[in-house]
Amino acid sequence: MHEVSVAAAIVSTVREALPGRTVEAVEVVVGALSGVVPQALEFAWEVVTADTPLQGALLVVDWVPTTVYCPECEATVTPEVGFLCPRCGGLSGDLRTGRELEVRSVRVRDDQVVDV
Amino acid sequence: MSAESDAARTVDLRRGVLEKNDDRAAALRSRFTAAGVRVSNWVSSPGSGKTALLEVLLGLAADRGVGVGVLVGDCATDNDARRLGAAGAPVRQIVTDGLCHLEADLLTQHVDGLESDGTPLESLDLLVIENVGNLVCPTAFDLGEDLRVALLSVTEGEDKPLKYPQTFAAADLVVLTKVDIAAAVDFDDAAARSAVAAVAPGRPVLSTSARTGEGVTDLIDALLASTRD
Numbered sequence: 001m002h003e004v005s006v007a008a009a010i011v012s013t014v015r016e017a018l019p020g021r022t023v024e025a026v027e028v029v030v031g032a033l034s035g036v037v038p039q040a041l042e043f044a045w046e047v048v049t050a051d052t053p054l055q056g057a058l059l060v061v062d063w064v065p066t067t068v069y070c071p072e073c074e075a076t077v078t079p080e081v082g083f084l085c086p087r088c089g090g091l092s093g094d095l096r097t098g099r100e101l102e103v104r105s106v107r108v109r110d111d112q113v114v115d116v
Numbered sequence: 117m118s119a120e121s122d123a124a125r126t127v128d129l130r131r132g133v134l135e136k137n138d139d140r141a142a143a144l145r146s147r148f149t150a151a152g153v154r155v156s157n158w159v160s161s162p163g164s165g166k167t168a169l170l171e172v173l174l175g176l177a178a179d180r181g182v183g184v185g186v187l188v189g190d191c192a193t194d195n196d197a198r199r200l201g202a203a204g205a206p207v208r209q210i211v212t213d214g215l216c217h218l219e220a221d222l223l224t225q226h227v228d229g230l231e232s233d234g235t236p237l238e239s240l241d242l243l244v245i246e247n248v249g250n251l252v253c254p255t256a257f258d259l260g261e262d263l264r265v266a267l268l269s270v271t272e273g274e275d276k277p278l279k280y281p282q283t284f285a286a287a288d289l290v291v292l293t294k295v296d297i298a299a300a301v302d303f304d305d306a307a308a309r310s311a312v313a314a315v316a317p318g319r320p321v322l323s324t325s326a327r328t329g330e331g332v333t334d335l336i337d338a339l340l341a342s343t344r345d
Contacts (some may be wrong), residue, residue: 001257002215002216002217002252002253002254002257004135005215005217005219006133006256009134009136009137010133010134012136013129013131013133013135013136015130017127017129018127019280024124028133031209031285032282033250033281033282033285034255034256034282035253035255035256036256041197044277052156066281081278081314082277082278082281082311082315083285083313083314083315083317084314091313091314091317092317093247094315095124095285095320101132101133101134101256102131103129103131103132103133103134104128104129104130104132105126105127105128105129106126106129107124107125107126107127108124108125108126108127108267109124110125111121
């Protein structure tokens with residue numbers, strides 16, 4: 001359950017980047033190899049944001065599968081097992097997506113802000 | 117631009133969730149490099165034999181005049197530090213109070229603690245970080261190490277790398293442990309190696325036994341040779 005640490009890191013990232021704003025939603029990108037389980041993160045989000053300015057903010061998780069470039073097929077493919085190409089069975093270490101763990105965007109309401 | 121008052125808008129942030137941890141890990145990495153100490157971060161399930169292997173490693177390293185320090189993470193107790201300390205090496209227990217992984221911030225405190233207890237990093241050739249026994253949670257947290265080591269004991273099943281691809285994909289070196297009992301548990305070495313290759317292509321796999329000492333000298337050599345560049 002390191003998702004609690006991850007949720008806390010998301011909260012502090014958002015609050016530092018956008019202090020004092022009313023946050024409606026936070027969009028995070030989570031890769032299949034990031035080690036973060038979306039359901040656990042959503043549960044942790046509720047717990048970690050309770051009694052903070054982010055309480056009630058929606059967490060939107062964009063799940064990114066593992067993809068690798070298969071040189072045999074000359075294509076970016078989504079392996080079913082490990083890094084094996086599902087088309088030709090070849091092995092590729094050329095990882096294209098899957099490690100992401102990023103706050104992509106934040107939906108805010110600028111109640112008091114005049115210029116940004 | 118002027119903001120639309122009271123209107124919701126979407127701000128592009130594109131910031132790594134663990135950026136702070138990564139920054140602290142980068143600071144640690146510069147410190148380790150400056151001190152000339154090679155640092156490895158050992159990750160595995162509980163009971164894979166990390167501590168037993170380390171005990172043997174500490175003995176063999178001492179015979180070779182290789183200075184090794186250990187930071188050992190557990191949710192509770194200092195049992196492992198006491199076990200490892202018996203070998204005479206500088207060891208410090210990191211009790212995480214239930215936290216399922218180590219983070220760079222916590223590690224920094226304990227590296228400071230190791231130094232203030234009389235073991236400057238410069239005096240060490242190797243620093244081993246024994247992470248909390250957990251095959252999932254430590255994966256995302258960089259600790260400034262030169263080498264990430266994933267350990268797999270022969271009792272765990274050859275397909276474990278396929279079940280926990282994140283962990284093995286993030287490893288620089290895979291260590292098989294308890295190979296002295298491989299035959300007794302019908303361990304299929306080739307199957308385990310191909311499972312590693314499927315998620316961590318090209319990564320070296322080292323067979324070890326704490327009981328017989330097999331592979332431990334090779335492991336020390338691999339740790340001494342590790343660099344991030």
